[in-house]
Amino acid sequence: IPLKINETHSPDMEANIVVLGTESVGKSALTVRLLTRRFIGEYGDIESIYSHSFILDGREVTLNIWDAPYSETPLFEKKVRWADGYVLIYSICDRASFNSVSRLVHTIKSTKDCPGADKTPIVIVGNKRDLHHRRTVLSEEGRLLALNADCHFYEVSAAENYHSVLMVFHGLVDRMKDAKPTAKRPLRFKGIVKSMSAVFARRRTDSF
Numbered sequence: 649i650p651l652k653i654n655e656t657h658s659p660d661m662e663a664n665i666v667v668l669g670t671e672s673v674g675k676s677a678l679t680v681r682l683l684t685r686r687f688i689g690e691y692g693d694i695e696s697i698y699s700h701s702f703i704l705d706g707r708e709v710t711l712n713i714w715d716a717p718y719s720e721t722p723l724f725e726k727k728v729r730w731a732d733g734y735v736l737i738y739s740i741c742d743r744a745s746f747n748s749v750s751r752l753v754h755t756i757k758s759t760k761d762c763p764g765a766d767k768t769p770i771v772i773v774g775n776k777r778d779l780h781h782r783r784t785v786l787s788e789e790g791r792l793l794a795l796n797a798d799c800h801f802y803e804v805s806a807a808e809n810y811h812s813v814l815m816v817f818h819g820l821v822d823r824m825k826d827a828k829p830t831a832k833r834p835l836r837f838k839g840i841v842k843s844m845s846a847v848f849a850r851r852r853t854d855s856f
């Protein structure tokens with residue numbers, strides 16, 4: 649079932665999250681880990697908005713998560729208008745992906761015609777922590793970038809660990825709760841649930 653419309657139930661909090669980063673840093677792995685607690689290895693070129701609900705501090709939170717390839721095209725501005733929060737992800741083994749996150753922070757904060765974009769909460773994530781023997785970006789560099797940009801910072805392994813991935817999204821929700829309301833009016837995708845079965849069906853097909 650690719651789409652399910654749920655119009656009867658409203659969560660206590662609903663927010664749009666855009667996951668951004670260069671190719672192969674683990675955007676899909678991180679998103680799928682949050683949604684299914686699983687790591688499936690290969691994800692293909694899926695661009696999707698997934699809806700995920702959980703209870704945090706006694707309140708039901710629904711996140712609409714846009715797993716998006718990197719681009720600075722007009723679609724990028726659409727994402728900025730839609731987003732209530734960002735997960736910017738790089739691989740600790742890929743210096744270029746780290747540099748890209750650094751540029752992204754600046755691009756997001758300076759996007760024109762979008763009031764409040766500079767205040768939208770951002771979490772910076774260094775992924776593939778399990779590949780520490782191939783590390784080219786120090787933890788301190790990630791931490792410093794986040795500190796200078798007033799963002800949260802996490803190092804995770806989507807491959808090895810569910811809990812650290814969960815902390816990324818909990819951290820972002822905390823920041824969004826504290827963020828002052830702005831004039832920004834994001835598009836709503838309220839209640840749309842994209843089934844993960846597409847991801848798993850694809851994998852089964854690939855293995856033949």
Ligand SMILES: Nc1nc2c(ncn2[C@@H]2O[C@H](COP(=O)(O)OP(=O)(O)OP(=O)(O)O)[C@@H](O)[C@H]2O)c(=O)[nH]1
Binds near residue numbers: 670
């Ligand atoms: N060792 C390790 N591999 C990972 C980790 N996260 C993702 N990968 C691998 O990195 C590759 C890319 O992961 P994806 O999740 O497809 O990356 P992506 O950023 O969505 O890639 P694009 O959609 O091509 O932009 C895959 O082979 C994953 O199995 C991790 O934490 N550790």
